Amino acid sequence: MKVLVVHAHPDPESFGSALRDAVVRGLETADHDVTVIDLEAEDYQPCLTTADYDGYEQNGDPGGPGHPDATVARHIEAVRATDALVFTFPTFWSGLPAVLKGWIDRTMLPGVSFSVRDNGSVRGELRNVRRVVGVTTYGSPRGYRWLVGDGGRRTIRTIRWSCGPRCRMRWLSLDALDGRPDSERGAFLTDVEHEMANL
Amino acid sequence: MTRTLVVVTHPSPEGLARQALVRVLAGLERRGDDVEVIDLDAEAFDPRLTLDEKRRHLDPPDTKPWVADHTAALQRAERLILVYPTWWGGFPARLKGWFDRTWITGVAYTLPEGSTRIHAGLKNIKRLEIVTTHGSSRLANTLQGNAGKLIAFRTLRLLCHPLCRRRFHAFYSAGSANPDQVATWLDGLEETFAR
Numbered sequence: 022m023k024v025l026v027v028h029a030h031p032d033p034e035s036f037g038s039a040l041r042d043a044v045v046r047g048l049e050t051a052d053h054d055v056t057v058i059d060l061e062a063e064d065y066q067p068c069l070t071t072a073d074y075d076g077y078e079q080n081g082d083p084g085g086p087g088h089p090d091a092t093v094a095r096h097i098e099a100v101r102a103t104d105a106l107v108f109t110f111p112t113f114w115s116g117l118p119a120v121l122k123g124w125i126d127r128t129m130l131p132g133v134s135f136s137v138r139d140n141g142s143v144r145g146e147l148r149n150v151r152r153v154v155g156v157t158t159y160g161s162p163r164g165y166r167w168l169v170g171d172g173g174r175r176t177i178r179t180i181r182w183s184c185g186p187r188c189r190m191r192w193l194s195l196d197a198l199d200g201r202p203d204s205e206r207g208a209f210l211t212d213v214e215h216e217m218a219n220l
Numbered sequence: 221m222t223r224t225l226v227v228v229t230h231p232s233p234e235g236l237a238r239q240a241l242v243r244v245l246a247g248l249e250r251r252g253d254d255v256e257v258i259d260l261d262a263e264a265f266d267p268r269l270t271l272d273e274k275r276r277h278l279d280p281p282d283t284k285p286w287v288a289d290h291t292a293a294l295q296r297a298e299r300l301i302l303v304y305p306t307w308w309g310g311f312p313a314r315l316k317g318w319f320d321r322t323w324i325t326g327v328a329y330t331l332p333e334g335s336t337r338i339h340a341g342l343k344n345i346k347r348l349e350i351v352t353t354h355g356s357s358r359l360a361n362t363l364q365g366n367a368g369k370l371i372a373f374r375t376l377r378l379l380c381h382p383l384c385r386r387r388f389h390a391f392y393s394a395g396s397a398n399p400d401q402v403a404t405w406l407d408g409l410e411e412t413f414a415r
Contacts, residue, residue, distance in 0.1 A: 119267035123313025175365035
């Protein structure tokens with residue numbers, strides 16, 4: 022399978038970045054064809070520009086001239102070509118880091134991930150994507166998430182709903198990260214690598 | 221006189237959220253609120269948490285002077301109104317990053333020594349309100365789970381006053397709405413905020 026890994030973490034030496042490496046190791050063990058988009062390393066600009074907004078309906082059109090921003094155009098090509106999407110990120114305030122939320126806002130355009138029919142109904146266009154995986158860490162304990170919910174997971178699930186009916190979503194997460202000993206962190210890395218090898 | 225902080229983001233001057241902002245401000249002026257506006261796009265606010273901010277996220281606010289204007293505004297406010305378009309069920313990156321970067325330790329919350337639970341730091345905020353526009357229908361947004369509303373009204377609400385009230389002013393199906401429907405919503409918005 023072709024797998025696109027979208028990684029968002031400001032710290033290249035963090036546990037979150039070790040998670041990305043575990044994902045890639047697992048995928049390569051299983052001979053998947055892996056592409057990584059490391060948003061911070063690319064210095065990715067996550068805000069819709071005025072030009073993005075004005076061209077919102079056309080920029081993702083498969084028959085059109087393509088997205089005017091070369092970085093976004095490259096990301097759109099990667100999304101169109103992939104069989105699986107894997108997101109690795111830390112959870113900030115129960116949601117995605119801004120840089121990842123903005124990647125979704127700018128890349129997942131009409132004509133790329135969805136289309137709107139004349140009667141107003143929305144159709145998912147990520148028919149090529151058979152797996153959506155979220156790999157994240159939470160600073161807070163599990164009970165807190167039970168109390169306040171998980172906005173990041175809901176956002177990734179929205180991506181899943183743009184895929185075909187047979188697409189499967191996996192959610193791999195570790196909570197209460199700050200209090201975890203290295204042994205438990207290491208065990209989670211091993212789990213993630215194993216899961217990715219059996220995607 | 222209620223001290224009200226309005227935080228707005230939309231990339232285009234013609235965006236419906238910007239039209240909503242004008243009417244919200246008109247309503248608040250009629251009501252006599254003491255209003256402060258943070259326009260994240262006008263400030264070209266960079267929403268990406270930096271490496272330094274991540275590594276020092278538990279350091280006190282006085283070591284992060286670059287967000288001091290925003291944290292001071294947060295600490296003054298009795299009422300916080302967020303105005304934004306809903307994209308993929310949630311906040312635009314610019315607004316999500318504003319929470320990530322300015323709702324910091326020592327302002328939005330404290331983490332007492334030995335505690336695993338954060339304690340609310342913005343008890344001055346007694347009203348938390350959202351004004352937002354959706355391209356898709358109410359049903360589609362309900363199915364998607366309203367991640368933005370959830371984050372604001374649960375996670376961020378817990379950092380405000382324990383009795384903080386929540387109000388959600390939403391417009392749905394903006395893509396297929398006719399001008400009369402938009403005008404009716406905007407008129408209602410101004411009346412609501414004038415009360």
